[in-house]
Amino acid sequence: MAKIETPRPIRGTQDIFGAEAEAFAHVVETFERVRKLYRFRRVEMPVFEKTEVFSRSIGETTDVVSKEMYSFEDRGGESLTLRPEFTAGIARAYLTDGWQQYAPLKVATHGPLFRYERPQKGRYRQFHQIDAEIIGAAEPQADVELLVMADQLLKELGIGANDPGAVTLNLNTLGDSDSREAWRSALVAYFRDVKASLSEDSQERLEKNPLRILDSKDERDKVFVADAPQIDQFLSGEAQDFFGAVTSGLDAAGVAWSRNPALVRGLDYYRHTAFEFITDRLGAQGTVLGGGRYDGLMESLGGAATPAVGWAAGIERLAMLVGEWPIEAALAILPESETLEERALAVAAELRHAGIPCWTAFRQNPKKRNAKARADGALAALYVKAPDAQGREFSVSSVSGTDAESKLIRRVMDILGGRVGGRFPE
């Protein structure tokens, strides 16, 4: 007799429904369309991998690996991990599946990722990303193409269309590994001198991840960040040329960008180009799409040195920027009595086969169906009646009075023709 307690959802998971789910789907559909324009090949990747795929590539000491992974032992005692990102798994597949033969290889995918973090606005433990990677191309043109694609995607989603400040592309270079190391040492030396004045977090970062001090939100740090050594002083000629080719390529393609010398990457494998499309519309979670070049990653997985570059974007965050997205409008099929139930079924099937989205109900009560159809956003209504002497058995009724409705009604009239009688617009 004990009452059964309904299990609660897992913290940080989401049940996405209604206009939000439509917006989510719209983001994915737009991504699919755009990636085909750029001829990125679709790949499907496993949701879990051996733990070492991530620990080796992302870096043992990073927070992502040390405390944010969903890891578990399978029945054979092997340590497996739900993917916290796409890149490492794709890199693994490139090495284990012989994808080298396709290099330079452009791939795209999307799906759920998992990170054991505190949920907040636009951040979840199971979250979803779209992802694009170019593997086996050392050329700056690869970086450019990826960024041009990202820019087009955001534009096609209408993000920033009426609101130019909504997203901006922040761009930086981390240099090659020598440049990056020299810069890092200089930063450590610089910040060590003022260590006592830094925030507690940044004193910690000085040891673990000094680059991250640069984007600290703490005022105590910001005063020193302003005068901190910049990567430009440490860039090799080659690294400078590379970055120059990326920026001039973006200019040529008409992609607006702004240099952000404080932009760094949290993960160990990044080199050269680093970028983020940043918005100020999502509270503290400003990064909508981010990525960079990861020339060092393949070696950390035991493969031959292979240059690569890629980005990923949070679908939830993009969906929030897109706003509510309506479900496709439909024609409500409304039988006028219970005896016409099956005729309604038949005409709905006929119209759907012809590509007309139809709204139907399961319950009787024909009186309330009309109101329900309208509440569900039906564009127009088709009443199913007993056929008259001329064989007319339907009447069409205006609901929304919109252009979309007239278009829909015209298509319906083309299909049903003389079977429609009674009153209808025009």
Added chain:
RNA sequence: GCGAUUGUAGCUCAGUUGGUUAGAGCGCCGGUUUGUGGUACCGGAGGUCGGGGGUUCGAGACCCCUCAAUCGCCCCA
């Protein structure tokens, strides 16, 4: 891991300095009316006031603990 805020009906929320039987709108169910079409009206179901403990003659209101959600820090998309 840390901090702030918030938990009252399926949803959005009222609920006065603690005081009878905890309310509204929407939704849901039933009915009457209307009858070429977003009706109106009537009725009904639905609440361990997140959970536990305490203070009090009396707690949805006050105190403690706990759980959860939201937002922020760390980190990161």
